[in-house]
Amino acid sequence: MGTTTIQDGFVAEITSREPVTEVVEDVREALLAHAVVVLREQDLPALAQAAFTRLLGPLEPASDMRNHHPDSTDVMVVDNSGRTPIVGNQWWHSDRSFLPEPTHYTVLFGRTVPPSGTETVFADMVAACRRMPAPWRTALRGALGVHSYDRLAHLRAESHRAPVQPDYAVRFPPVRHPVVRLHEESGAAALYLSELCLTGVESERGTPVEGVSVDGLHAHATAGEFLYRHPWRPGDVVIWDNCRVMHRAGELRPGVARILHRTTTAGGPPLPAVPP
Ligand code: OGA
Ligand code: MN
Numbered sequence: 001m002g003t004t005t006i007q008d009g010f011v012a013e014i015t016s017r018e019p020v021t022e023v024v025e026d027v028r029e030a031l032l033a034h035a036v037v038v039l040r041e042q043d044l045p046a047l048a049q050a051a052f053t054r055l056l057g058p059l060e061p062a063s064d065m066r067n068h069h070p071d072s073t074d075v076m077v078v079d080n081s082g083r084t085p086i087v088g089n090q091w092w093h094s095d096r097s098f099l100p101e102p103t104h105y106t107v108l109f110g111r112t113v114p115p116s117g118t119e120t121v122f123a124d125m126v127a128a129c130r131r132m133p134a135p136w137r138t139a140l141r142g143a144l145g146v147h148s149y150d151r152l153a154h155l156r157a158e159s160h161r162a163p164v165q166p167d168y169a170v171r172f173p174p175v176r177h178p179v180v181r182l183h184e185e186s187g188a189a190a191l192y193l194s195e196l197c198l199t200g201v202e203s204e205r206g207t208p209v210e211g212v213s214v215d216g217l218h219a220h221a222t223a224g225e226f227l228y229r230h231p232w233r234p235g236d237v238v239i240w241d242n243c244r245v246m247h248r249a250g251e252l253r254p255g256v257a258r259i260l261h262r263t264t265t266a267g268g269p270p271l272p273a274v275p276p
Helices: 024-033 046-054 125-130 134-139 150-159 214-221
Strands: 003-007 011-014 036-039 072-079 103-112 119-124 144-147 175-178 180-183 188-191 198-202 227-231 237-241 245-249 259-266
Touching: 003 024, 011 024, 024 036, 024 237, 036 227, 046 072, 046 103, 046 259, 119 125, 125 188, 125 214, 175 180, 198 214, 237 245
Parallel strands: 011 036
Antiparallel strands: 003 011, 036 237, 072 259, 103 237, 103 259, 119 227, 119 245, 144 175, 144 198, 180 188
């Protein structure tokens, strides 16, 4: 099979250059062993991207309906140059962690990107979990993270130059997810964090967790040793498992158009794992 490992257990590239729609089984297989899968030199019309994504799991509608593609409400246009840049993407996050059942896979297609100089950065949450400070192993047993839509609601309103949607807190009340999360396909434990959404960490009883802070968790999990920086080229398709990685957009250059098409699949409720 034409799959090459870029970082062991973390990032792989499918090197066959066949259209992504022709190598769905290879993609599925690569996603079992790796958190991020890259394909190059693709041409993926919006409807084909939606159809392909549906083969990976239940397709979710675009997460911000003000930015969907003209051909499909299931494809979100991530455009730094338009009137509504997706600002939240510059914070470390896992897609839609503010939902009781967050996104499983995200597929991003590089529609219009400069030949070099733009990145999406990924952090390996399984490696970060494996190498966490020893005292956290006990402290994080059964710990829950509080994921809130607050910051995203304000960032989105700002980028749309619109008032914060008044019903957001009713539509998206804060949810609690395990801080150490089970990756169901492999049985691995992964840290489940987000600079965008995670507002607190508490024990099962709702009391503070001694010796662990939200900032400390993020600082550990985004250390250089856990990172892969994807250098975007036109026609790239990047697929990732939101249970196993956090990600964020790299530096965006004003005046340089970078347009990505994004589709996602729904996942189930995050399950807890015992810290390794
Ligand atoms: C996303 C995202 C990162 C980027 O689309 O979910 O976080 O580099 N994108 O734009
Ligand atoms: Mn994202």
